[in-house]
Amino acid sequence: MSATPASRVAVPIELGDRSYDILIGTGLLDDPKSFDGLPAAACAAIVTNPTIAPLYAARLQTALGARYARVLVIELPDGEAHKDWTSLNTVFDALLAAGCDRKTILFALGGGVVGDIAGFAAACYMRGVPFVQVPTTLLAQVDSSVGGKTAINHPLGKNMIGAFYQPLRVVADLATLDTLPVREVSAGLAEIIKYGPIADSEFLDWLGTNLDALRARDKTALAHAVRRSCEIKAWVVGQDERESGLRAILNFGHTFAHAIESGLGYGEWLHGEAVGCGMVMAADLSARMGLIDPSLVDRLVRLIERAGLPIVGPKLGVPRYLELMRLDKKTESGEIRFVLLDGPGHEVMRAAPQALVAQVIDARTA
Amino acid sequence: MSATPASRVAVPIELGDRSYDILIGTGLLDDPKSFDGLPAAACAAIVTNPTIAPLYAARLQTALGARYARVLVIELPDGEAHKDWTSLNTVFDALLAAGCDRKTILFALGGGVVGDIAGFAAACYMRGVPFVQVPTTLLAQVDSSVGGKTAINHPLGKNMIGAFYQPLRVVADLATLDTLPVREVSAGLAEIIKYGPIADSEFLDWLGTNLDALRARDKTALAHAVRRSCEIKAWVVGQDERESGLRAILNFGHTFAHAIESGLGYGEWLHGEAVGCGMVMAADLSARMGLIDPSLVDRLVRLIERAGLPIVGPKLGVPRYLELMRLDKKTESGEIRFVLLDGPGHEVMRAAPQALVAQVIDARTA
Numbered sequence: 001m002s003a004t005p006a007s008r009v010a011v012p013i014e015l016g017d018r019s020y021d022i023l024i025g026t027g028l029l030d031d032p033k034s035f036d037g038l039p040a041a042a043c044a045a046i047v048t049n050p051t052i053a054p055l056y057a058a059r060l061q062t063a064l065g066a067r068y069a070r071v072l073v074i075e076l077p078d079g080e081a082h083k084d085w086t087s088l089n090t091v092f093d094a095l096l097a098a099g100c101d102r103k104t105i106l107f108a109l110g111g112g113v114v115g116d117i118a119g120f121a122a123a124c125y126m127r128g129v130p131f132v133q134v135p136t137t138l139l140a141q142v143d144s145s146v147g148g149k150t151a152i153n154h155p156l157g158k159n160m161i162g163a164f165y166q167p168l169r170v171v172a173d174l175a176t177l178d179t180l181p182v183r184e185v186s187a188g189l190a191e192i193i194k195y196g197p198i199a200d201s202e203f204l205d206w207l208g209t210n211l212d213a214l215r216a217r218d219k220t221a222l223a224h225a226v227r228r229s230c231e232i233k234a235w236v237v238g239q240d241e242r243e244s245g246l247r248a249i250l251n252f253g254h255t256f257a258h259a260i261e262s263g264l265g266y267g268e269w270l271h272g273e274a275v276g277c278g279m280v281m282a283a284d285l286s287a288r289m290g291l292i293d294p295s296l297v298d299r300l301v302r303l304i305e306r307a308g309l310p311i312v313g314p315k316l317g318v319p320r321y322l323e324l325m326r327l328d329k330k331t332e333s334g335e336i337r338f339v340l341l342d343g344p345g346h347e348v349m350r351a352a353p354q355a356l357v358a359q360v361i362d363a364r365t366a
Numbered sequence: 367m368s369a370t371p372a373s374r375v376a377v378p379i380e381l382g383d384r385s386y387d388i389l390i391g392t393g394l395l396d397d398p399k400s401f402d403g404l405p406a407a408a409c410a411a412i413v414t415n416p417t418i419a420p421l422y423a424a425r426l427q428t429a430l431g432a433r434y435a436r437v438l439v440i441e442l443p444d445g446e447a448h449k450d451w452t453s454l455n456t457v458f459d460a461l462l463a464a465g466c467d468r469k470t471i472l473f474a475l476g477g478g479v480v481g482d483i484a485g486f487a488a489a490c491y492m493r494g495v496p497f498v499q500v501p502t503t504l505l506a507q508v509d510s511s512v513g514g515k516t517a518i519n520h521p522l523g524k525n526m527i528g529a530f531y532q533p534l535r536v537v538a539d540l541a542t543l544d545t546l547p548v549r550e551v552s553a554g555l556a557e558i559i560k561y562g563p564i565a566d567s568e569f570l571d572w573l574g575t576n577l578d579a580l581r582a583r584d585k586t587a588l589a590h591a592v593r594r595s596c597e598i599k600a601w602v603v604g605q606d607e608r609e610s611g612l613r614a615i616l617n618f619g620h621t622f623a624h625a626i627e628s629g630l631g632y633g634e635w636l637h638g639e640a641v642g643c644g645m646v647m648a649a650d651l652s653a654r655m656g657l658i659d660p661s662l663v664d665r666l667v668r669l670i671e672r673a674g675l676p677i678v679g680p681k682l683g684v685p686r687y688l689e690l691m692r693l694d695k696k697t698e699s700g701e702i703r704f705v706l707l708d709g710p711g712h713e714v715m716r717a718a719p720q721a722l723v724a725q726v727i728d729a730r731t732a
Binding site for chain 2: 085089097126127128149161243332334
């Protein structure tokens with residue numbers, strides 16, 4: 001993929017009448033063609049945050065000006081700690097105060113938090129208005145903006161209140177990654193690495209070779225990693241939109257990760273950092289259950305460490321980890337269910353013996 | 367229809383894989399058979415209010431006990447004024463505190479407010495859990511429990527935040543209407559009367575003959591009125607689940623009604639009372655636009671008055687009515703759109719000249 005303006009690939013997500021494309025390329029944000037074919041509306045609104053707004057909001061507003069007579073900008077406070085009802089209501093207040101009707105189209109400009117809130121706001125505003133994801137973080141481009149999961153947090157658990165609600169399009173402009181803090185590049189790499197062990201051992205090999213290029217934000221490497229990640233996610237979501245089965249594999253590492261985030265307080269660790277460490281713990285658990293060879297655990301741990309991610313979890317204690325993990329949405333009838341590996345590129349979802357879970361927590365936290 | 371326990375009819379709503387039945391009969395609430403075929407779950411929760419709970423919660427809990435090992439009862443404050451985020455969050459708090467997982471099934475036991483909140487809670491809890499409507503008011507049995515519209519109010523407008531989310535079943539037990547206050551029987555009759563002018567002039571004639579029997583809660587008359595109302599609503603919703611066109615006819619009288627409710631403060635008038643008066647105003651507007659003969663207006667006004675409903679709106683003033691009506695969800699690009707009659711059993715949706723709307727407000731408020 002070249003870096004000339006508006007060079008792009010389109011990865012389709014097949015969901016019947018809710019199908020859509022993920023556009024991936026460099027310079028997409030400024031190009032009105034990225035928004036061709038979206039529905040007409042009297043009012044468009046960009047939902048963003050104070051970090052992203054000064055960098056990209058005016059540029060997106062200009063590009064959208066070709067289609068929409070009126071483009072509001074709604075700023076939400078930055079960070080996972082603000083993924084709550086208050087921020088959600090900020091969107092509703094702004095839309096209602098501006099008299100935005102039920103044809104209004106929302107654009108989520110930012111990372112996973114903005115995408116989750118704007119998407120859930122779109123799902124609920126006047127019982128549903130269209131929306132477009134314009135992810136500006138690596139994590140959002142490869143994971144959270146794709147697949148229609150939207151949510152806010154509740155004091156008793158992460159992403160507990162939300163909806164499955166698909167965007168009309170995802171516009172992933174790789175140029176926005178140039179302004180991303182180093183720590184957030186690493187967080188995005190966690191979700192990219194995830195796709196290797198769960199679905200594609202060749203991609204896992206490719207990541208071993210190209211991890212340094214990705215950390216250096218080489219556009220060719222990023223384009224391949226984002227595209228391949230989106231292809232795998234599109235394949236999974238296309239088969240199980242509402243996570244009744246297969247889709248849960250995308251949560252590899254996330255059961256431990258949610259416990260870390262919730263136990264430390266949302267926002268202390270980045271989501272991707274918790275996922276990196278959570279994958280270490282889930283891989284270790286898979287090995288202790290005899291599903292994979294310990295060498296695969298070591299290989300994954302090295303890759304996660306090279307990505308600049310934590311590989312040791314916070315010392316919350318075994319009972320607290322278990323208590324927090326029981327709140328996971330995959331829990332059924334009180335039994336914690338884990339996404340585990342049973343070989344490179346293969347995974348299973350199942351419960352695990354509590355003694356082995358406790359061993360993992362002891363071994364992988366400090 | 368006889369009044370022996372568990373006598374029932376089933377009105378189907380055809381919505382593809384979201385199809386379901388409305389069960390109508392006497393004694394359904396206490397009969398475990400009313401809940402046959404619902405999905406298994408470790409946790410069921412009855413969402414209700416302090417008025418309904420002492421009458422019916424324990425009875426429903428017992429009937430559900432045959433299927434569900436654990437049946438929580440969650441009480442919300444009563445009334446439209448509490449159809450807000452605080453009540454919604456009460457449901458989430460209770461479910462999370464009790465460790466209810468994403469197979470949990472919710473039962474909305476009460477009127478329209480309980481149904482709207484419980485339905486929206488079901489739509490959002492862990493991104494969607496199943497729910498069943500058990501309406502105990504006439505208005506909920508003939509209108510709000512059927513069709514999957516769920517919502518809460520926002521300070522800037524009624525039902526602004528919500529979802530289209532279908533129940534798995536509606537269980538309308540006519541015996542619960544025996545405990546309904548007289549004023550709420552009238553409010554329910556408003557929505558029943560509505561189905562005549564918009565869709566079925568024979569039903570309008572039938573109502574003229576049977577209105578006194580309905581007010582006296584004659585079970586045979588109620589069974590026919592509830593069934594016919596649900597059949598008409600099922601037919602409309604089956605063709606336009608998400609209100610992109612036809613479904614808007616169900617809002618006959620509602621544009622004025624929402625302005626009345628919002629202008630007085632939610633809960634001052636019952637929703638059905640506002641709809642009764644709103645139908646007077648919408649019919650009058652239809653006549654002033656030359657769409658119907660004034661004699662049809664007079665006929666409707668007499669029927670609404672005989673139902674015990676207000677036929678004169680509060681004096682909020684023309685500018686305030688217009689301002690409030692512009693917030694209606696049917697408004698497009700600032701133009702207020704009304705559901706109007708163009709004959710008995712026929713309706714159209716269109717904008718109206720502001721001068722005529724002002725005349726109606728002047729003539730029909732005091």
